[in-house]
Amino acid sequence: MKYLFLFLALSACQILDAQSASEIIKKANDKMRGKSSQAEMLFKTTRPTWSREMSVKTWSKGTQLAMILVLSPAKEKGIVFLKRKKEVWNWxxxxERSIKLPPSMMTNSWMGTDFTNDDLVKEASVVDDYQHRLLKDTTIGSRPCYKIELIPKASTAVVWGKLxxxxxxNDYLELYTEFYDEEGSLVNVMKADDIKMMDGRLIPTHLEMIPxxxxxxxxxxxxxxxQFNREIDDNFFSIEKMKQFN
Structure with missing residues (x-):
């Protein structure tokens, strides 16, 4: 009987860990999204012999709607990416045409950067498409941190084999992420720092994706x-709107 109680206790702990890990992931995801967000960002891609910069404007609403507009350089100005639920479109x-990106293109580099299409447009949801498990706690700088393993659910097709x-x-900031392929090999590392208050919310304002x-x-x-939690109509996230930026 005591072994039965031990088994039940261990099982309960595992369930609580899974719930806790999922809750932490959701809080961190919500921290950078809000109910909606509008942002201007600068991308800087560095290679051994060159570097390039690109300015973008982004809009998102919940986890199902997102838009990215390229502002510069002039050669790429006006290129738009749109996410509506599980569909991703590129204008x-x-x-003068819009293209629906197939799931196979989610692993491709986004605009020549070290981010994938999936990383930026978020076809996959870290909250809904992965199982979450707490690993050993760690520290980054002076900040105590949770470390969580994300494994894709069997029913979902995602880019990464493991995160x-x-x-x-304290603040539910995603500070360090490792991206693994389906064979378990490390592909990319993302670091986040330069934590500042922006629109009343403490967030990392500098991210690095390193192969x-x-x-x-x-x-x-x-x-x-x-800006967080400003009103954006669902109709803003449309193929027609993509064309109106030009």
Whole structure:
């Protein structure tokens, strides 16, 4: 009988851990999204012999609607990416046509950066499409952090085979993430720092995506501004709206 009680106790702990891990992931995800967000960001992609910068404006509402507009450089100005639920669309002003991106393109580089299409447009949901498990706590700088493993659910098709996400315990800031492929090999590392108050919310304003096996390759994101919880109509996130930016 005592072994039965021990088994039940361990099972209960595992369930509580799973719920706790999922709750932490949701809080961190909500921290950077809010009910809606509008942001201006600078991307800087660095290679061994060159670097380039790109300015973008983004809008998001919940987890189902998102839009990214490229503002500069001139060559790419007006390119738009749209997410509506599980559909991702790309408007190319030079071709005057919109293209629906197939799931197979979610692993591709986004605009020549070290982020994938999925990383930026978030076709996959870290809250809904993964199972979450607490690992050993860790520390980044002076911040005590949770470390959580994300494994894709069997019913979902996602880009990554596994994620290890490190989240600050006090402010629920995602500070460090490891991205693994389906074979379990480390592909990318994302670091977040330069924590500031923006629109009344404490967030990391500088992100670095660093490929694991490409020396002197990285892409940085600098937040110029961000607003949370402003009203955005669902109709804003439409193929027709993509064309109106040009």
């Amino acid at each position: 190319m002003p030079a071709l 290890h996400v490190t989240i600050d315990k 694991a096996n490409k020396k002197n390759h990285k892409t940085e994101i600098f937040y110029k501004s961000i």
